Amino acid sequence: MLSADRAPKRTVLVLTLGGTIAMTRAASAPGVTPTLSGSDLVAAVPGLQSAAEVRVEDFRQMPGASLATGDIVDLVERLGRAERECLDGVVVTQGTDTLEETSYLTDLYYSGAMPVVFTGAMRNAASAGADGPANLLAAVQTAGSAEARGAGVLVVLGDEIHAARHVRKLHTTSPGAFGSPNTGPLGHVAEGSARFHRLPKPIGRLPLPTGALPQVEIVTASLGSSGTLLKGLENEVSGLVVAAFGVGHVPESWCSRLEALAAAMPVVLASRISAGPVLTSTYGFAGSESDLLARGLIGAGTLDPYKARLLLTALLAADTPRPEIARAFLDRS
Structure with a gap:
């Protein structure tokens, strides 16, 4: 058996999509913009090449806010090719927005066992204390970990390892912006190694869409809202x-409008709070969770509205029957 220092290096592909991690200030722009290539990012990380054999591919170069679902479908297709190329893992760098x-x-669509790790940065590459290099190193170390194989899509920032299905951005500027409020992190990166405390349960993947994704929107409840944004949505x-x-x-x-919409299309009931589940039977007043579920809405479980929207979109794109949509939310939350 080879010792750890003589074992063959793992091969990790870094796919760059842009974002703050790749941003610097250009003379022609009032603020920072994505300017750094993948090679630039890798070159700025001390010790990266000793962690793995790193290959780099510039996949997109845009702010995270400009990414679209079509970009992620293309990304999943690239991940499939990477698996067939027998790579040990892939790191995706992008904007944290x-x-x-x-x-x-990606976790809903990617069906491979090869580790896939997303990372980014809260501070741009030109700022003091830029966190991008450390995040990229920890992500590569995690993607090259044999224990990460089959664990689903992961997110690594601040040396914490999170499951993509649970992670949330909880602060606009802090380097420690990401957390998993309902579950906590899966593990941490320390002394160059990914150390898992637990692994997430597997979830069934959905077929990759071949055409345009259906349109699904979010409407947020707020004090005194009349529900006028619900009009005509059907x-x-x-x-x-x-x-x-x-x-x-x-x-x-809102109740009568939501009931009418639920008769015309799937309407998912999520919570605007960043942690905790939607209940099913505790409250009984008009507009309560039990009332809305009785009117045909589908409970989101612990999924936040943003992830619930993506899951519903993917299920509709797969022509999932209505009863199975409700079961899917129970299985994937």
Whole structure:
């Protein structure tokens, strides 16, 4: 048996999509923009090449806010080719604005066992204390870990390892912005190794879409809202997610409109709170969770509205029957 220092290096592909991790200030722009290539990112990380044999591919170069679902479908197809190329793992670098959503959508579609790890940065590459290099190193170390194989899509920032299905961005500027409020991290990176405390249960993957994805939108409940944004949605979207108060409550004035929408399309009841589940039977007033579920809405479990929207979109794209949509939310939350 080879010793650890003589074992063959793992081969990790870094796919760059842009984002803050690749941003510097250009003379022609008022602020930072994505300017660094993947090779630039890799060259800025001390010790990276000793962690793995790193290959780099510039896949996109844009802010996280400009990524679209089509970009992620293309990414999943590239991940499939990477698996067939017998790579040991893939790291995806991108903007943190949408990282919790893109990683989750990838997790819904990627069916391989090869580790896939998303990372990014909260501080741009030109700022003091830029966190991108450390995050990229920890992500590569995790992607090259044999224990990460088959664990689903992961997110690594601040030396914490999170499951894509649970991770949330919880702060606008802090380097410690990401967490998993319902579960905590899966593990940590220390002394150059990914150390898992537990592994997530596997979830069934969905077929990759071949055409345009159906349109699903989110409507958020707020104090005194009349629900006017619900008007006419049955003619505009294929599905709806309600970001409700607390454990799944909306104003009473919303009830009849939501019931009519639920008769026309799948309407998912999620919570606008960043942690905790939507309940099913605790409250009984008009607009409560039990009332809305009785009116045909589908509970999101512990999924936040943003991930619930992506799951509903993927299920609709796969022509999933209505009863199976409800079961899918139970299985994947």
